Amino acid sequence: xxxxxxxxxxxxxxxxxxxxxxxxxxxxxxxxxxxxxxxxxxxxxxxxxxxxxxxxxxxxxxxxxxxxxxxxxxxxxxxxxxxxxxxxxxxxxxxxxxxxxxxxxxxxxxxxxxxxxxxxxxxxxxxxxxxxxxxxxxxxxxxxxxxxxxxxxxxxxxxxxxxxxxxxxxxxxxxxxx
Numbered sequence: 001x002x003x004x005x006x007x008x009x010x011x012x013x014x015x016x017x018x019x020x021x022x023x024x025x026x027x028x029x030x031x032x033x034x035x036x037x038x039x040x041x042x043x044x045x046x047x048x049x050x051x052x053x054x055x056x057x058x059x060x061x062x063x064x065x066x067x068x069x070x071x072x073x074x075x076x077x078x079x080x081x082x083x084x085x086x087x088x089x090x091x092x093x094x095x096x097x098x099x100x101x102x103x104x105x106x107x108x109x110x111x112x113x114x115x116x117x118x119x120x121x122x123x124x125x126x127x128x129x130x131x132x133x134x135x136x137x138x139x140x141x142x143x144x145x146x147x148x149x150x151x152x153x154x155x156x157x158x159x160x161x162x163x164x165x166x167x168x169x170x171x172x173x174x175x176x177x178x
Contacts (some may be wrong), residue, residue, distance in 0.1 A: 002088065002091070005085060005088055005092075006088055006091040006092055006094075006095050007095055009080070009085060009088065009092045009095070010091075010092045010093075010094070010095025010096045010098070010099060011095070011099065013026070013030070013076055013092065013096045014095075014096050014099040014100060014103075016072065016076075017072070017096075018103070020072065022070065022072065023100055023103075025070060026070065026072060026073055026076075026096075027096065027097065027100060029069045029070060029073040030073060030076075030093050030096065031093065032069075033065070033069070033073065033077070033089075034089060034090055034093050037089060037090070038090075043064075046060070047060065047061070047081070047086055048086050048087045050084075054081050054082055057081045057086075058078050058081055061074065061077050061078070061081070062074070065077070080092075101138050105136055106135075106136045106137065106138045107130075107133065107135045107136065107137045107138070107155055107156045108137070108138055108139075108140075108155065108156075109129060109137050109138070109139045109140070109153055109154055109155025109156065110139065110140050110141075110142050110153070110154050110155070111125050111129075111139045111140070111141050111142070111151050111152070111153045112142050112143075112144040112147060112151060112152040112153070112154075112163075113141060113142075113143060113144065113147060113150075113151045113152075114143070114144065114145065114147040114148060114149055114150075115143060116141060116143055117141045117151075122139055122141055125139055125151065125153065126138065126139050129153050129155050129160060132160065133155060133156050133158060135156060137155050137156070139153065139155065146165065147163045147164070147165055148163070148164040148165050149163070149164040150162045150163040150164045150165075150166070150167070151163060152166070
C-alpha cells in the first residue's frame with residue numbers, strides 16, 4: 001500500500017512539474033523541504049500529528065514557506081496534508097527523483113563510504129560506475145561506519161564492492177584456503 005502511495009504521488013508531482021517545465025526547480029525545492037524536515041524533527045512531527053487539523057497545518061506551512069518556494073511546491077504540501085500523506089514525503093521525493101533521472105537517461109545508485117564524500121569524488125565514481133555498467137549513473141552518498149575505507153556502490157541492481165572490508169574478507173578467505 002505505501003509503495004503504491006509513494007509511486008502515485010511521486011508520479012503526480014513529476015508529471016505536474018514536467019508539464020510546467022519546472023522539474024529542476026521543484027526538485028531543488030522539494031529536496032530543501034526534505035532537508036528541513038530531517039533537521040527540524042519537531043516541526044515535521046507537528047505537521048504529521050493527527051491531533052492537529054489540516055487547516056492549522058496548512059496555515060503553518062504557509063507562514064513558513066510562502067514566498068520562499070514556488071506555489072506548486074507549496075500546493076503539493078497542501079495536498080499531502082489534506083490526504084494525510086505528509087509522512088510519506090521523503091519516499092515520494094525519492095520516487096520523483098527516480099522518475100526525473102529516468103527521463104534524463106540516468107540510472108540510480110548509492111555509494112556507501114566510511115565518511116561523507118566530496119562532490120568531486122561522487123562525480124568520479126559516477127563516471128567509473130557508468131563506464132562499468134555502460135550507462136550514465138547518478139549516485140547518492142550514504143555513510144556506512146562499518147566500512148573501514150574504500151566504497152561500495154549499488155547501482156542498477158549490481159554491486160561494485162571496492163571497500164577495504166571486502167578486500168580483507170577476500171584475503172582472509174584466500175589465507176584459509178591455502
